Amino acid sequence: MPIRVAKMTAPHVLWWHSHVQPIIDRDPSRADNGWNWLLYVPFAEVAGRVLIRKPAGYTVGLTDPERDRFVPCALVQLLGRVPALDDHHRESVFVWFLSTAPDEALSSIADHPIPADRIPRRLGSIALDVAVTHSLNERRLGRTALYADERGGDALLQWYHRRGMTVLPDEAKLPPGPRRLLKPSDGRYCYYTVPAAVEVSKELDPLR
């Protein structure tokens, strides 16, 4: 089953909250445990528009043309226009929410179970690549930033680092905006420089 990147729509989010989120919520070690995309998506869309941050949502999913089905495997909610963490005069994409489906969620779909050997691998990398591609398409030159949820601990921070992201030092000042005051740098903001974004994007070129 080929992978497709689609604009995130309400049916994707509703299905996710009905089928994938309950399985995520059984695993307290996950950073996205307890998330509610039915709240995040409308909020991110409204707040992003009000602040002129160009919000965008994408769903990575498997396609089944024979049965006309699309199986969401990862959700990514972005802000398309925020000041870059490493150069406040440049613009960047910010990954606000990113979640990938656990294997169990895909293999246990009642009328459409995905066989173990068809479950896509590297979903986290693919979802992050969607953000970088959005940044390239929006002329942000690949600049992409995010905040590594505290609940993901050092392991999550290290994962983003291994994906080529730079960790913003905890003493660094954030660009002007509400986050500078309310959620200052604490060593968990990560970002792609332009060269790092180009390199990481090339890695998945064989899959495109």
Add this chain to the structure above:
Amino acid sequence: MPTPITAFADAAAKYGDIDPDDVEAVQEWFAEELPKLPVDTIEQVLHDLLERDGTTAERTIIPVYPKGVRLPSLGSSPQVAPPLLAEEWKRLLSRLLNRLRRR
């Protein structure tokens, strides 16, 4: 953003007079009512949520998972345009970066 769901529920209660323990009403308020509010109020909601970002929920809200939701159709999930522009940018940036490295 690790903002507890209780922060969203409290914002819906504060700005929309919604029962904060009724998670479906909270979801509906964010989807239907929040977009109709003045910009200043929306900014205040964002402020309230960011203020509680990273804090621990002080109470539990039991999630409600919808039942019987079918998989989305392909028609409701159109492929985004192939990243032609991204490819062009990547090629251009690679050439520029290589040139800079050689200097």
